[in-house]
Amino acid sequence: MAKTVRLEPIAQQSSVETNGNLLSVLLNKDLEVLKECGGRGMCATCHIYVQSGAESLTPVNRREQRTLEVITSCKTNSRLACQARVIGEGVVVELPPGMYVNSLQDIEALIGRRAEQNLLHPITGAVLVEAGKLITRSMMKQLEDTETNSSFKVSEFFKQSSES
Numbered sequence: 001m002a003k004t005v006r007l008e009p010i011a012q013q014s015s016v017e018t019n020g021n022l023l024s025v026l027l028n029k030d031l032e033v034l035k036e037c038g039g040r041g042m043c044a045t046c047h048i049y050v051q052s053g054a055e056s057l058t059p060v061n062r063r064e065q066r067t068l069e070v071i072t073s074c075k076t077n078s079r080l081a082c083q084a085r086v087i088g089e090g091v092v093v094e095l096p097p098g099m100y101v102n103s104l105q106d107i108e109a110l111i112g113r114r115a116e117q118n119l120l121h122p123i124t125g126a127v128l129v130e131a132g133k134l135i136t137r138s139m140m141k142q143l144e145d146t147e148t149n150s151s152f153k154v155s156e157f158f159k160q161s162s163e164s
């Protein structure tokens, strides 16, 4: 039987088959989810907060737990939408603000514009550029130099993790 899930702050709801994951709910609503790791529970791009109904979701698994520990905006009600499956009613999901970028090239394309929303790192969820800031070439340089970005080669990160 289908279960209903509510999405905030966009005040929408969607139904999902019992045992379907929250990621399918987000995709149903045409929300842009980067799914950087392909739904394997290893990135930040499907990170959401559960406002209520946490008991109607399958429990956090080990891999999910490990990934959540790396996400800088993680709270006690954080889940990864690709790992959390809906088994009951009453789930309310809050979408974190911001846009995930999967390479410095993504940001480069935005040089000269103001970030409309926070630009986020796809693995750690760290804010790379704050909303309202002008994106400049020197900012790009800084990003390249920061520690966050020494691990910014997302594809290499996944290669390493799947080998380990």
Ligand code: FES
Residues within 6 Å of the ligand: 035, 036, 037, 038, 039, 040, 041, 042, 043, 044, 045, 046, 047, 080, 081, 082, 083
């Ligand atoms: S899509 Fe990467 S953790 Fe869910």
